Amino acid sequence: MKQVDSTLRAAVLVSGGGTNLQAIIDSQKRGDLKIQLAVVLSDKPQAYGLVRAQQAGIDSVCVLPADHADRDAYDGAVLRHLDRYRPDLVLLAGFMRILTPSFVTRYLGRLLNIHPSLLPKYAGLHTHRRALEAGERWHGSTVHYVTEVLDGGPRIIQGRVPVLPDDDVDRLARRVLAVEHRIYPEAIRLISEGRVHYADAAAWLDGSRLDEPLQFESGS
Numbered sequence: 001m002k003q004v005d006s007t008l009r010a011a012v013l014v015s016g017g018g019t020n021l022q023a024i025i026d027s028q029k030r031g032d033l034k035i036q037l038a039v040v041l042s043d044k045p046q047a048y049g050l051v052r053a054q055q056a057g058i059d060s061v062c063v064l065p066a067d068h069a070d071r072d073a074y075d076g077a078v079l080r081h082l083d084r085y086r087p088d089l090v091l092l093a094g095f096m097r098i099l100t101p102s103f104v105t106r107y108l109g110r111l112l113n114i115h116p117s118l119l120p121k122y123a124g125l126h127t128h129r130r131a132l133e134a135g136e137r138w139h140g141s142t143v144h145y146v147t148e149v150l151d152g153g154p155r156i157i158q159g160r161v162p163v164l165p166d167d168d169v170d171r172l173a174r175r176v177l178a179v180e181h182r183i184y185p186e187a188i189r190l191i192s193e194g195r196v197h198y199a200d201a202a203a204w205l206d207g208s209r210l211d212e213p214l215q216f217e218s219g220s
């Protein structure tokens with residue numbers, strides 16, 4: 001897969017179905033994203049994200065944790081695969097592993113994640129259940145730069161959805177996922193156009209520090 005007009009090369013890391021990967025692929029095909037998707041890598045051979053990559057003509061790689069002695073050895077193997085593709089961006093899209101400091105350091109400022117909460121609320125797992133139990137009126141998702149602090153890197157954009165009276169975890173999760181499909185490609189677009197970048201441990205938009213993330217609000 002080659003695009004002569006692309007400005008950035010991206011690698012995408014997935015562990016599951018890869019719906020955010022598909023949203024990125026679709027945005028690229030529509031011409032909204034001027035990037036080259038160089039490789040999709042997974043830690044699980046059954047991840048449907050690998051199938052999505054193959055269907056789109058993107059190189060795909062599976063690196064099994066069981067084949068490596070520990071986290072450092074595993075991340076070193078992943079880095080060696082990524083080095084072959086020279087990505088400008090590494091996009092975590094449901095990659096269910098905590099990266100080692102050496103991995104984060106290698107790609108600091110070029111490593112993005114999407115997390116299903118309105119960070120800094122509800123870092124970690126089970127975000128939808130926690131939001132419901134807390135009686136939140138709003139929930140959503142955040143695209144952020146990855147640092148060594150789990151889910152604590154500079155935020156770029158958030159998508160918000162109202163928490164409805166009849167919501168359960170599954171219904172809320174579906175609406176949050178739909179918002180993710182909007183905001184992840186948007187964050188990548190802003191970076192690919194040079195409007196957003198990482199510097200001095202912060203995200204910057206058009207030369208101004210983003211002390212609060214951009215906001216996208218869904219009414220449903």
